[in-house]
Structures are given as C-alpha cells and as structure tokens.
Amino acid sequence: MPAPPATDHAIVTEATLPAPRAGAPGMIQVVEYSYSDTANPSPMLLAWPATRALSLDDQVLLSLFVDAFAGDESTDLYKLLIDGKTRTLDVGARAVSSTVSSDLGQPIYIGLSGVAPAHQTAADVAAVRTAVHDALAKLAALPDGDPALAAFAARVQSRITARRRALAAFLDAPPRFGYRGTGSEWMTHLHALERAPGFARSLTEREILDRAAAIVGGRENPWRSRLPAWGLLDQPYGVVARPSPALQRQVAGQRAARIQAEIARLQQEYGTADTAATLARYQADY
Secondary structure, three states: OOOOOOOOOOOOOHHHOOOOOOOOOOOEEEEEEEOOOOOOOEEEEEEEOOOOOOOHHHHHHHHHHHHHHHOOOOOHHHHHHOOOOOOOOOOOOOEEEEEEOOOOOOOEEEEEEEEOHHHOOHHHHHHHHHHHHHHHHHHHOOOOOOHHHHHHHHHHHHHHHHHHHHHHHHHHOOOOOOOOOOOOHHHHHHHHHOOOOOOOOOOOOHHHHHHHHHHHHOOOOOHHHHHHHHOOOOOOEEEEEEEEHHHHHHHHHHHHHHHHHHHHHHHHHHOOOOHHHHHHHHHHHO
8 A cells, every 4th residue: 555645744733732821820900892881890700721631531520610619600609709698709790600611721711790890900800819719728628528518519410410411412402514503512522522531432421420420429528639630729810801981982983094094095996086976886896
C-alpha cells in the first residue's frame, strides 16, 4: 500500500493549541456597555480560569457540584446572596447561575443577574467573591456525616437523576442532522466522551453517573480534597457590567459618522449631490 502523501501542515489538536493568556490572578474589572439609563440592573460574573485538565468523571462531578452550589433558587448561593429572608450580602441581584465549560482548560463561571446600579463596583465584586469563597471553604470543611453535608449531597443526587433523565430524552429525540438551527449539543456531547477511557463509551454516561452517585452518597466529605484540586478555593476573576449613556452617545456618533462617510463615497461614485438620490441609485444597484 503506498505511503500517504507528505504534508507540511502539522496536525492540530487541543494538546497543540497555545496555552490561554490569562490576566493577572484575581483581576477585577468594571466594564461599561452602551445603554441610555444608568439605573439599569446588570450582570456580575466570577470566573475561575482555564487551568484544568480533568477527566470526564471529574468534569461531570464538578458540573454537578457547581450546579448544586449555585445553579438556581434551591442552592446555597441563592440563599446567601438573593433570598431576602436569608441573604447575608445584598447587591440587588435577582438570580444566580453557574456553568462548567467544556472548552480547553474547563473554566468555571458563577454569575449574578440584575445587580443594582449602586453595587456595580469593584468593591462589590470583591465582597461577592469573598462571600462565595467563604461558602465554598465552609462546605469543604464540613465534618464527615454532618447534616449539612447530607443535605448538599441530596441536592447533588437530585441533579444526577435529572441528568440521567435529560440524557435519556436527548437520545430519544431525533438528532436533526442537516437541519438549520439544531445547535451543537451532539458535538459537545461526543467531544466530552472523547475523554472517557476505553474503547466503549456510554452515551447515557451511566457508569460515570453511577460513580458520581457513589462518591456523593458516602459519609465522607468528598469536597474536602476536590475543591482545592479543582481550584475552587483559589481567587477567581471578577467582572461587573455598568450601563453608560456616554458610551451610547459615542457609539451612536461613530455610527452616524460611518453612515455619512459611506454616503459621501457613494455620491462621489454616482456623481450625485442629493442623499435621497444617492440612496435610490445604491438601492437599484443592490
């Protein structure tokens, strides 16, 4: 059999991609966005950088943990920062969310939505970050068999059950390959399964979820060693968005200048002096 043709192009895989160029550790930024009203509530985000190379088992367990800690109104972080009856820090936020990305380095995100204008500051980001760190550290320090540990384990177990059901429904639904707007769910799922060991891979993640349930179901605190290993006790990046009427005026002015420059170019091209006539000629050509 003849040898394959020689090529000058190296094979690019995730392992050969350049390392992420991260900002300074623990950096906090207040980022303006174009908006007419300074009273607009805005999002705040904590991000643990892309420094992980987790097995699929660990990534699934990490995703389950983060969702149980900060995924919705049933979580510890919702009670700590959102619920008016139990919160210890009020930044006016209305909801909490979280995700573990499947991108290279597997960054982790915890976000708040609806942060009040008075709290769209670097100091408030730092305060939220401290509250999140203290809650994570408290969870990692719980003694084996503690009732609070069991309550958190129950929330993780409920997410394991939900994930099993979601995967079963996902596999029962037509993939709609070739249709527009199908999303990337299948690509993401198969890409994740690439990291599973062995030749046979379970599309339902049955064995992975069984192992996660066993870890969470014991008396020992499984987060004591895993949270430091996952980097969740390290200081994350922090960012909050702030509306800026000045930026909106600047953006609108730049847009108007581009429009006028393009009209002037078309007038020169068509030999016209009237804007309406110029645009009519352009519309006909278009």
